[in-house]
Amino acid sequence: MQILTLDQIKAALPSVNLIDEIEKGFVAYSRGEAVVPPVGELILQDPPGDVHIKYGYIKGDDYDVLSLVT
Numbered sequence: 001m002q003i004l005t006l007d008q009i010k011a012a013l014p015s016v017n018l019i020d021e022i023e024k025g026f027v028a029y030s031r032g033e034a035v036v037p038p039v040g041e042l043i044l045q046d047p048p049g050d051v052h053i054k055y056g057y058i059k060g061d062d063y064d065v066l067s068l069v070t
Helices: 006-015 018-030
Strands: 040-044 049-058 064-069
Touching: none
Parallel strands: none
Antiparallel strands: 040 049, 049 064
């Protein structure tokens, strides 16, 4: 497992063609090759707010994806 910091992600982005990777993801999803569970949501009381959790993977791929947005 590898956990990347935001700075590490930003440093890697210029070397990746994100449009191509996003397109590949949509193609895999359309072919039924992606596992994408429903979006999770946490409603916070104190302090007020919410967190959205998105995650999934492409069958047979080496990577899983997890996104937390507050």
